[in-house]
Amino acid sequence: MPEVIYNLFVYTDGKIVTDLGFVQYNIVEDGSDEKKIEFLRARALLDHGGAYKAKVVSPEINLESYYSKHRLGTALAMFEEFFQLVNAPPDPLFAMTVVENGEVKISYSYTGSTLDLSDKTAGFVDYLVHYTSENRIDFGQMFEDDYFKAIKLLFNNGFLVSSAKLLMVFVDTVAFVEFGDEQGSFVKWLDAYTSLSSIDLEASELWEFRNGVLHMSNLHSRRVLSGKVQRLVPCVNLGATLFDKVRNEKQFDLLSLIEIIVTGVGKWVETYNVDSLKLEKFVERYDTVISDARKAYRPVAI
Numbered sequence: 025m026p027e028v029i030y031n032l033f034v035y036t037d038g039k040i041v042t043d044l045g046f047v048q049y050n051i052v053e054d055g056s057d058e059k060k061i062e063f064l065r066a067r068a069l070l071d072h073g074g075a076y077k078a079k080v081v082s083p084e085i086n087l088e089s090y091y092s093k094h095r096l097g098t099a100l101a102m103f104e105e106f107f108q109l110v111n112a113p114p115d116p117l118f119a120m121t122v123v124e125n126g127e128v129k130i131s132y133s134y135t136g137s138t139l140d141l142s143d144k145t146a147g148f149v150d151y152l153v154h155y156t157s158e159n160r161i162d163f164g165q166m167f168e169d170d171y172f173k174a175i176k177l178l179f180n181n182g183f184l185v186s187s188a189k190l191l192m193v194f195v196d197t198v199a200f201v202e203f204g205d206e207q208g209s210f211v212k213w214l215d216a217y218t219s220l221s222s223i224d225l226e227a228s229e230l231w232e233f234r235n236g237v238l239h240m241s242n243l244h245s246r247r248v249l250s251g252k253v254q255r256l257v258p259c260v261n262l263g264a265t266l267f268d269k270v271r272n273e274k275q276f277d278l279l280s281l282i283e284i285i286v287t288g289v290g291k292w293v294e295t296y297n298v299d300s301l302k303l304e305k306f307v308e309r310y311d312t313v314i315s316d317a318r319k320a321y322r323p324v325a326i
Contacts, residue, residue, distance in 0.1 A: 028051075029048070029051055032044070032118050033045040036087055047067075072128055091311075092308035169317035192234040211230075225281070254267075258278040
């Protein structure tokens with residue numbers, strides 16, 4: 025009985041996926057899966073022009089999102105309607121190839137396992153490989169390595185300003201990963217996942233602290249200078265937040281803030297256990313993030 029195998033195509037203009045296509049073959053000869061994949065990849069150069077195609081209308085899939093699907097092994101789901109149309113078996117043998125502006129990208133063929141986009145020559149560790157076991161990402165250890173080791177190292181050695189700066193960068197990062205490049209995402213993430221009220225802080229106040237300390241290494245954002253928002257002053261071993269009405273400032277305990285944000289991260293990570301589609305967007309955005317922990321198969325020239 026012949027086996028049906030599939031050449032799948034993802035057509036893109038370099039920014040978004042515009043069309044999906046497929047060609048099917050009835051293979052009579054016995055042979056290894058590897059040889060069948062080699063056949064499909066060789067045929068891709070000819071097949072892409074005459075493939076059965078359908079436009080991608082909604083939801084829009086950008087190219088970065090497509091590659092995150094690859095990395096998580098979920099890209100095949102895009103072709104589910106095609107497979108239903110031809111009564112394909114549950115686990116079809118296929119090669120999936122990108123066609124960008126008419127040019128076949130054989131180097132980005134995909135055959136079923138997750139696509140390894142780690143580029144050791146570029147000096148980056150693939151965090152999905154390093155931090156994934158039993159099909160789960162160890163977010164806690166990843167964020168510990170990428171951010172909190174440095175935050176705690178700075179804090180424990182008395183570099184409080186630098187520790188606070190890196191903490192603000194971390195919130196910027198997780199807010200971007202959650203909401204994208206959206207105005208107000210810093211405050212939105214803090215309001216959604218942390219309980220700043222337990223130390224008498226507001227997310228809007230922390231945003232102004234972030235603006236001053238990151239941009240100018242001071243405590244004076246424009247809104248603070250105008251008196252619209254209280255100035256925040258990081259301290260240690262403070263206990264409760266202290267208010268100074270004369271200076272219109274709050275002194276807060278930096279360690280308590282770090283602990284609150286860590287707890288918020290745990291709450292945030294739990295959302296990935298109940299919404300698997302969020303993971304694709306996480307990978308798409310976190311792929312753009314660099315860190316000390318993930319730089320390094322070769323020295324960085326300075």
